[in-house]
Amino acid sequence: MQSLTSTSHIDSRRLLLLDQAAACFRRLGYQAATVRDVAGALGMTTGGIYAHYGSKEALLVAVYTRGVEQIYEHVQAALARSAPKGPDRLRAALTAHVEFLLSGGDYAQVVIRVMPDEAPEAVRAELIRLRDRYEAVFTAIVKDLRLKRGIDRRVFRLLVLGALNSTQRWYSKRGLTPSQIAGCLFAMLGSAIEETS
Amino acid sequence: MQSLTSTSHIDSRRLLLLDQAAACFRRLGYQAATVRDVAGALGMTTGGIYAHYGSKEALLVAVYTRGVEQIYEHVQAALARSAPKGPDRLRAALTAHVEFLLSGGDYAQVVIRVMPDEAPEAVRAELIRLRDRYEAVFTAIVKDLRLKRGIDRRVFRLLVLGALNSTQRWYSKRGLTPSQIAGCLFAMLGSAIEETS
Amino acid sequence: MQSLTSTSHIDSRRLLLLDQAAACFRRLGYQAATVRDVAGALGMTTGGIYAHYGSKEALLVAVYTRGVEQIYEHVQAALARSAPKGPDRLRAALTAHVEFLLSGGDYAQVVIRVMPDEAPEAVRAELIRLRDRYEAVFTAIVKDLRLKRGIDRRVFRLLVLGALNSTQRWYSKRGLTPSQIAGCLFAMLGSAIEETS
Amino acid sequence: MQSLTSTSHIDSRRLLLLDQAAACFRRLGYQAATVRDVAGALGMTTGGIYAHYGSKEALLVAVYTRGVEQIYEHVQAALARSAPKGPDRLRAALTAHVEFLLSGGDYAQVVIRVMPDEAPEAVRAELIRLRDRYEAVFTAIVKDLRLKRGIDRRVFRLLVLGALNSTQRWYSKRGLTPSQIAGCLFAMLGSAIEETS
DNA sequence: AATGAATGAGGTTTCATTCAT
DNA sequence: AATGAATGAAACCTCATTCAT
Secondary structure, eight states: OOOSSOOTTOOHHHHHHHHHHHHHHHHHHHHHOOHHHHHHHTTOOHHHHTTTOSSHHHHHHHHHHHHHHHHHHHHHHHHHTSOSSSHHHHHHHHHHHHHHHHHSOHHHHHHHHSOGGGSOHHHHHHHHHHHHHHHHHHHHHHHTSOBOTTOOHHHHHHHHHHHHHHHHHHOOTTSOOHHHHHHHHHHHHGGGBOOOO | OOOSSOOTTOOHHHHHHHHHHHHHHHHHOTTTOOHHHHHHHTTOOHHHHTTTOSSHHHHHHHHHHHHHHHHHHHHHHHHHTSOSSSHHHHHHHHHHHHHHHHHSOHHHHHHHHSOGGGSOHHHHHHHHHHHHHHHHHHHHHHHTSOBOTTOOHHHHHHHHHHHHHHHHHHOOTTSOOHHHHHHHHHHHHGGGBOOOO | OOOSSOOTTOOHHHHHHHHHHHHHHHHHHHHHOOHHHHHHHTTOOHHHHTTTOSSHHHHHHHHHHHHHHHHHHHHHHHHHTSOSSSHHHHHHHHHHHHHHHHHSOHHHHHHHHSOGGGSOHHHHHHHHHHHHHHHHHHHHHHHTSOBOTTOOHHHHHHHHHHHHHHHHHHOOTTSOOHHHHHHHHHHHTGGGBOOOO | OOOSSOOTTOOHHHHHHHHHHHHHHHHHOTTTOOHHHHHHHTTOOHHHHTTTOSSHHHHHHHHHHHHHHHHHHHHHHHHHTSOSSSHHHHHHHHHHHHHHHHHSOHHHHHHHHSOGGGSOHHHHHHHHHHHHHHHHHHHHHHHTSOBOTTOOHHHHHHHHHHHHHHGGGTOOTTSOOHHHHHHHHHHHHGGGBOOOO
16 A cells, blocks of 8 residues: 655654644634644744744645545555445545544544635645545545446545535534445445446 | 525616625636626726625525525425435435536536635624534435435435535536436445445 | 894794704714714605715705804893803802703704814814804803912803803703703802902 | 732833833824824834734723823822821822823823724723722712712712813913912812811 | 615734844 | 734625716
8 A cells, every 4th residue: 555645753742743734734724724823722922833844835735635645545455345446435435535534633634624725726626636635545446346327436436525525514423424424425326326236 | 405595686777786696706716706807897996886785795695595495495496306215316406406506607616616705704604503404404315314324314415415516616618518417426326335225 | 132143034844854964963973973864754755965065064054054153142041031150150160051941952962062183173173163163152251250279260150161161962851951950060160259349 | 009900010211112102192192092103203104013912902901001190109109198088188199190190291191082982992991990999099089078968969079170181281380380270279179078077 | 864784094913024132 | 834914815794975867
């Protein structure tokens, strides 16, 4: 299993900083979160942030990168234990995706919550690239699926991920668990997918 | 068919203003859109906006209200031509919803794009109320549906709407039409729903 | 008894307008009161005000002028019934002054409340002139008074008027009446003034 | 001698800032003074002010607090050297009051000049509370005084302070000194107060 | 005489960012 | 690595005033 990106060697101070940035971006969105919010959460002043990251944008890219990396690895780990293709593989991927999205911390949530078009121009393309690379996993899985006639593979993928990503807006620990939600979606999709013979 | 709200009698100048506000909010989001953007699109100065709407918030509420009103009426019109219950009714509603979302102009898109939690505290509750009132249409339809065992009605509704609303992020006129997308989703859901006898 | 100024021939619409301007200036001060406040109190729009008075400044001058005129006449009327000089004359003037200030409506109160230096440069001199002309009444009365040695006439007059004008800040109908307050002050001053032989 | 409030430990930069704020508020009043005026007096931009005080209101409260503190201490110091009760004590307090008001700098003048009702709603109560606490000194002194029959203690206090505070509007270094003015007032009051036997 | 829309100047405030220390 | 003060641009909003109608 190969890493998609590499944010590995950041010392622990930087990591704590990034954690808080992720928390702020997740809670407030990129625009509404201020550098001071992040600094405040760390007991620092805003100036201090800039010793580690050169701009608010850079923070977002770092969070985003890490979020993609994390969820990617989580999904890959699940896939390693799953069939090489077919509905079970999709199920494994979707379940892992939604599990990590809802319970995996702030990083992955930022990836879903912050749409590239609310990020500054300068980094927009980078965010899209990161996210597309991740979603390629699903593109690949869907490609190996036998779908009912009339179902466009791309639209299928986008709708399914759209459905799961929307859970972020209403998921609560008091309701169904993430994997129950994935199960529910999969149950709904039953007829969309012909069983492999 | 009864109106959900009433933004009917705004004179045409105000309406043009609201149109531009809707366009800006849709294109940029609430936070990134500035009052100057709206004013500029009308060839006005920012102060001029405030002769009509007392705050940027008020503008958002007006746009949101109108958006909900519009899409609600579109869906109601479709429902008036549909079966009183069952899968066809859901299909009609979903198709109308996605059609209007993708082709109905900026107002409805703002309703989907602007999450209440990026709106100022003061109006958040109002936006949620408006949206909930609209979504109640779907709650009612889903209630009269026979779902496969194990599928939670609430989760079903939220996932289906989540899937359709996510189309806003990737829909393009060059791909499938809105109703084809709805059809695609419905095809995917085939087995989730037991036919009414 | 001769009029100090002449704001006599204003038609009744203008007068109602001025009444509200006086009310606003008294309640909020000149700066805080907006032209819209005045218009609103009349059920008009701001533009309408300008059909009668060319500027906010002009409104202030008109109110001020009328306020001075009113209190001047009230005091003159009291003086007409009083001794030609001596403590009783002062008492009559002070009593009339404080009575009118506290019960004579908004105009006079504006004269006391609005210090010329919060008015725009352009009218400051005019306001000072109006007020000085009024206060000349007291200057004259004090001039004919026999004060205890060591009491400066000008300071005497300014302190006495200052004391009475300050009542505006704390006077309430539930406490002493205006003339009781004047009586109280006069009692306090007993020894400052030597009786005329 | 106990301090009424504590604005003691503000570093010198902040103090210079507050000095200028006090100067502006005194010269122009709260409403007319702009944050830019204050910043300009310090060679800063308006934004810079907000690193120290979160709002114009906060600036006013800080100035007011300091003003009350200063004049309070000045009066207390004078009282420490005076008789424990009686006319001399009142005289000491009044003299100290007017001396500090007229020669003690901008802070105290702001306390007298800026009426709470021209301050924003949010801080009005606080300003009144501060000022009332200070004036309690005089209430206490007046309580221990033997006043001529028919003189209400509260009205006596309010008129005396009103007279002295009004000096702010006309005092000039070229005329009587502050303590001469206080002396003059006291002379005027001679008969209001019965000598303690 | 009055409205309603608009202006334009100016107000307070926010915030990413910089920089000397 | 971090602070604290400061900047400068830009945001929302207010308000006296104007003007076509």
